[in-house]
Amino acid sequence: MRVSKNKILSFILLVLMLVIVGCSSETSKKTKENNNNEEGELRIALSVQPPSLDQPATSVAVARDLSRLIFETLVTVDSTYQVVPSLAESFSVSEEDSKRYIFHLRKGVKFHNGKEMTAEDAVASMNRWVEKSSATKGIFDGATFEAEDDYTVVLQLAKPSALTLDTMASTNMAAAIMPKEVIEAAGDKGVSEYIGTGPYKFAEWKQDQYIHFTKYDEYQSLDGKPDGLSGKKEALIKDIHFEIVKDATSRLVGLQTGAYDFAYTIQYDNYDQLKTDSNLYPVFDPYGQLLIYYNEKNGPASDVKMRQAINTALNIDEVMFPTFTDRDLYTLNSGYMSMNMKKWDSNAGSEFYNQNNPEKAKKILAEIDYDKEELKIMTTRDYPHFYNAAVIVQEQLSQLGMNVKLEVYDWPTIMDKQSTSGDWDLLVAGSAYVSTPPQLLYISSTFAGGINDSTTAEMLKSIVTSNSEEEATQLWDELQGYVWEEHVPVTILASYNTLYGASNNVEGVGIFAGPLFWNTKLVR
Structure with missing residues (x-):
């Protein structure tokens, strides 16, 4: 039977x-x-x-x-990512050199252990954050936080940066304020007590x-x-x-x-079940982007012409819809930063996104005398949307006449192969949104598979050391356009949501x- x-x-x-x-x-x-x-x-x-x-x-x-x-920060961000006070009731920056910041703390705020928060707690926390968080590198090098009095914290930068407050308000590896004694007891092993405000x-x-x-x-x-x-x-x-x-x-x-x-990370194939269950509802979290990462150091993708050819050929609509099955779950978007980050959102280089032009791609491949050299795409079934997108990318590139092999591993193996062996060409995976452009790892020379593109490096440095937000955003607009046209460290497929489920x-x-x-x- x-x-x-x-x-x-x-x-x-x-x-x-x-x-x-x-x-x-x-x-x-x-x-x-x-x-x-x-x-x-x-x-x-x-x-x-x-x-x-x-x-x-x-x-x-x-x-x-x-x-x-549990934890809060001196400054935070509103829904448009504008920096606003939090545990600091106000802040100011020196007009002379833009290197001295003063934060006036709210009075009477108590930690969970009953102790009132003062400047010595904030200073200990911020100095540890500068040491621990990868987001501070380049901006807070040589910086010091000091207590001017019980409720005043002074930040002295070695060099000015328009990204200072954005970085302090970052949601990733956040600058959590803890009691001084918790920080002092932490050592290299990390904090042993979770006490905040x-x-x-x-x-x-x-x-x-x-x-x-x-x-x-x-x-x-x-x-x-x-x-x-x-x-x-x-x-x-x-x-x-x-x-x-x-x-x-x-x-x-x-x-x-x-x-x-409430449930984290509902599989995308179960979206219809959430929508149709009268006792439940779906919750969308704009996570970041689905990308094709290129190995710029080794193999066929180390040739920028190869990266341009792949980027030119792809029909991204036909990658994304079968991957997610519902347009509620993704958005076609060429920006490297979140669309919600009004100061950083840019459409520069958008003409190079979703070109769907196989004939032009074939001409680019002819320029580099591509002769069926094998191209390896790494992916994982641990994240079904990564795998599904990779399968469709493989199909489209094969139809272009390319010799494409799909290599499927568990996620820890992929991370190891990407960072150590260099034995990969393309990787289809996600990337979470970051607070500032210099935090985009894949445009950094330190990223596994990345190269030291001198133009990209110099423009990133200029953004970090810019004196005003206006200057920084203009420089980012120029850099995003350049990266899309000339560098191509990744191909952006789309922005996508993480799917959660909630009870009514x-x-x-x-x-x-x-x-x-x-x-x-x-x-x-």
């Missing part, structure tokens, strides 16, 4: 539902008890466990999402099971409408439990059965470089 695939899948899902409901019975019991308290408990299914919550020392996205419940306190971490945060009753919020990472933050839910659920199907089934209120019981989840769970409430 032949059993249909749909029946088998239905049986598997039923078993998973029973397992998850059984495993979550204790959690559900606790939740019912908590619901007697209107603040309740938010249960979130995480796809991965963060390496730590030491915000300045890790670039992992999930660590960023969790740690900002944010709306939630760290409560417990049971490795490979869950991370628990609880409301900080003494939290002092900014006033004003929530806007990006600025404005009012309220802890409307008493407890937040992040449960480590690595299996994507289990996260979805747990959401459907009510075991979880949850309202007010914000999205800004990841989910925001302050100002979120339960309506069970």
Whole structure:
């Protein structure tokens, strides 16, 4: 007797539902008890466990999402990425040389251990951030933070940069303010206590099971409408439990059965299920870009003409739609920076994006006497959208007459091969948005597979040392145009969203470089 695939899948899902409901019975019991308290408990299914919550020392996205419940920064950004005060109530920069910044701290702000935040805490935190964060390199070299009095912090730069405040407000490896004694005890191993000023306190971490945060009753919020990472933050839910659920199907089934209120990283093929389930809704997080990275150091892609030919040939519409299956999940866009970053968003070089011109590409290949040399595309099934896009890119280049081989590895192997062996030509993978153009690793000579393109390097240096935002944005516009036309370290395929799922019981989840769970409430 032949059993249909749909029946088998239905049986598997039923078993998973029973397992998850059984495993979550204790959690559900606790939740019912908590619901007697209107603040309740938010249960979130995480796809991965963060390496730590030491915000300045890790670039992992999930660590960023969790740690900002605890930690805050001197300055932050609104929804258009304009820098605004946070733990500093105001700031100013010297007009004479643009190298001296003064930050006046808010008074009466208390850490989770009850100690009032002062300038000595901010100085210790900022000096450690300069040392730990990769985002500070080039801008904060030789910089010092000092306490002028209990509530005044002075930053002295060795050289001016229009990117100073943007970098201090970066969401990646953020400049978290912690008590001085926590910083001093950290050493090389990192902080051992997670104590900040944010709306939630760290409560417990049971490795490979869950991370628990609880409301900080003494939290002092900014006033004003929530806007990006600025404005009012309220802890409307008493407890937040992040449960480590690595299996994507289990996260979805747990959401459907009510075991979880919110789930990270729902697979794109399940988007229709979220849309059509009356008890759930999809949540989009503009993650970054899907790219083709080129090995500029070795192999056929080290010839810029080869990179230009590939970039010229591709029909990106026919790569992206089959990859994501719904246009809600991606946007065709030629900009290297996020469209939401108004100061950095640029359409320079857009004429070289999505050209879909195989005949022109063949002429470029003829110029370099391409003779069926093998081209290796690395990809992984660990991220299905990377793999699906790579398969279509391979098909399009094969139709062009190129000899293309797809090499499939797990993600750790790809990272190792890219950074050590150099035995690859193309890599289809994602890249998260960054706060400033110099943080784009793939236009840096230090990037694995990157080259020291002198024009790119000089223009990046000019952006870093520019004296004004206007000058920096103009220079970036010029550089993006040059990179698209002459350098081509990557081909941008599209901007895409990470897909999350939420129960209708949850309202007010914000999205800004990841989910925001302050100002979120339960309506069970």
